[in-house]
Amino acid sequence: MIRLKKRSAVDEFALDHLSGMDTGGLISRRELLRRSTAFGAAATLGTFTGVLRAGAQTAGGKVTVGLDSGAYTPILQVFAPEFREATGLEVEFVSYPLGNMYDQNLLALRQGEARFDAFDFWPNFTGDFGPFLTPLEEVGTLADLGFDDIAKPFQLLNRYENKLVGVMIDGDMFVNTIRSDLFESGSEMEAFKAKYGYDLAAPTNWQQYRNSAEFFTRPDQNLYGAVEVTNFFVYAFFINQLVQLGAEKGVRYGDLFDEQMKPKLLNEIGIEALNRYREVTAFMPQDLAASMPWDVGRQIFFEGRVAQANWWTDMPKGAADPSISQVAKKIKVAKSWGDVTVLPYGRAMGIASNSQNKEGAFRAIAWLQQSAQANRWVAETFAQSLMDPWRMSMFNDPASTFPLQSESGFADNFAEVSKAALSNPKAYLDISIPGTNRYLGAIIQHTQRAVTGQATAEEALGAMEAEWEETTETFGRDRQIGHYQEYVQRMVAEGYWS
Template sequence: MMIMKKRTCADTYALDQLSSVDTKGLISRRELMRRAAVFGAAATLGTFGGVLGAAGQSGGGKVRVGLDSGAFTPILKEFATEFREATGTEVEFLSYPLGNMYDQNLLALRQDEARFDAFDFWPNFTGDFGPFMTPLEDVGSLADLNFDDIAKPFQLLNIYEGKSVGVMIDGDMFINTYRTDLFEDAAEMNAFKAKYGYDLAAPKDWQQYRDTAEFFTRPDQNTYGLVEVTSYFVYAFFINQLVQEGSARGERYGELFDEQMKPKLVNDTAIAALDQYREVTQFMPSDLANAMPWDVGRQIFFEGRVAQANWWTDMPKGAADPSISKVADKIKCAPSWGDVTVLPYGRAMGIAKNSSNKEGAFQAIAWIQKSAQANRWVAETFSQSLMDPWRMSMFNEPASTFPLQAESGFAENFASVSKQLLANEKAYLDISIPGTNQYLASMIQHVQRAVTGQATSEEALQAMEADFEDTTETFNRDRQITHYDEYRQRMISNGYWS
């Protein structure tokens, strides 16, 4: 005789809820009840209840995820199938051009009807996007996003009015990728010491960076000392110079405004930083130095034409991939020159305030943040995924996060240097106040004018200050003071500024 298991009150309630819920086509009723029989009605309701409820609000439950177009998009489309199988929720990935991320997202966020439920963005857009985003804590728990595993500096990004409106899905910071066949060659080491009077090694300050770049610049051999971006992302490379120079002088590095939002750009530190930035461009290919794009800069390093690259972490990931890099077995990482860890870039993901499926959007973000998915995303080859690690678990288990580079030992080298940078007592968090896109656009314009010789460093910085003042007035000075003070206090309270 078969003994029927007595249902608990919770299971009875859950079964009644599952029997009456409108699945909106996300999952068949037969499959829903099968799962209830196998896993228990209460557990099944816990898994699907919120998603199915959100489906009722959104007219179908599909989660629309907006992403800038790039090599990682096919990976996420593969994940969409697994996400549907795991949760019963459909995910549709929609893309927009990388260069139009700001305009596309801001337009979508301001519409009455959401184009995206969840979307990716750069952290420095948080000040502009924040009013149109849903704080993640209003939908779910940061613990559900495995937030504590995220490296501390990356946890401190994407904050608007004291609440997290985004969580990182890509972690970039400046790191030095250098050629061991050049820097560790005995003849090169002897020649360098004879010329400069100290040992050849990965540079630790600007003078060493400049000297090593000059030493390895050999146009007749199609070899150059360094590569930096001098076009669209020029602001990040100039900020790196500005931050490191300010720290070397014992100042609050990278403090772009005073307490009243008056720009702090026409001074000895900023002029020296821009002069230095202009100077190092002479150690790049002359036909590209005045307008070096980020993708071309990576490519010439992969081709073996560059000795070192103080660049975002996508550089070593690609340079270590033998399918696209001629120097895959000839590189190491070291901390970027200067004593500050600079974090001007990376991608975050947040939830649009105009979304009608916030719970589904949160679940999609949480699913991507789980270690198994996140590690796979980063572990893909450079041609498949441009994503870089942002979780400490990724650095603590480099062989699984970077299987392609594990055998050579490069994975361990990259992870070790990255952990050192992320634990640095000095870090720079990029500003993310309202109008940041306009401030940075001005920086791009006028730094380029200085690089191309259309203006002196001081003239370029004066023009930048004037633009900064206009932007501050446009966005309301009192409002800007409040937002910038929150940023300043974040830098101070975390010990990055004294």
């Protein structure tokens, strides 16, 4: 009779773990168990746990982060060695052209092998990218991302089928950057009141915005009253007009479709909004007004050629930087001229569902969200970073967020206006349903036609509606109704659109 040696509790524990271990193809399970018999289960578990951990770090320890090319990429290269030191993971930042963000990323997401583990995207692409993104709470927790610190409107973005698939890394909203040397000049104030019958100040409604833009338009002095984008990002500025006018009229502003996904553009509000937008172009440099690029528009403001810019928050950040702006000490930030806080564009970061290192990707995103890294990203000079604040801690500590502009008082001014805008009970967030890129593409094309006089407002809006209907049919009307209603309910549930 052969007496079997009784295993110790340690060996029993080790054997249980060995029997269920994923060897990652390094060794067969049969060979693993054979070795546990020969050398002892505890010793074998200790040896192969170390081998597998090292193998996993070699094969999947590197995290590839994709970002659209821009002035902020250099600072991320600085972050790479710091991230490695903090986490033990290698990170490589790879850039792609801003204009190719949609096509390149969608193609990469649909491939079997991920091009990026984590990557940035515009929130309005969430409807198209969503099926190929990893819900963040499947990999980590919202607490790891410091999600509660993110400004409320930005928390509502990047949701696909009610799952969070991205988190903001850049907080864009429209504010008005005004030239204080012009708006607070005694002679200008006197002349303005004589002409319009009320005091000159940062505009709070359309008529005031239009009048101040007209008043400061002086081509003979190379000075203009406004600057807005009229080419690629034209959709954001037209939507701003549409949303603000809807709020003026007391309708549910920003509701672009009815319950059956029929477009709500070719109507009195749409026509007036497009005509207002076209009117603004009369107060811009005429050689650029028909096709004003976003970077050129920003540059002419920095050169002192524009009195005010109702624009994303990167405008005042750059205008306050004396290394690139001639008006650095002559600006203030004011709320956008309408009742609604409009939050177009911005950037989010998500994890590709075909990534082989989702845990590493989540750690990279979480690390970038930590206050020290996030604040540095925003606080660097304009040439190094285009990122705008998105976390409340950034606005609550403006001297840290804008150290270069803290002494001038600009940092406090920017933070005060931004916090008021973010807490506004009226806010508009871009749609993010399947096909949004195509819907917005129709706005871009036909708004440009109206601006250049190739189409009337009615013709341009009619063409937009026809293309929107085509897009809805392409993606499936019932499917689109479901996605759009989820978006509507999200806005209403948070108290917006009332």
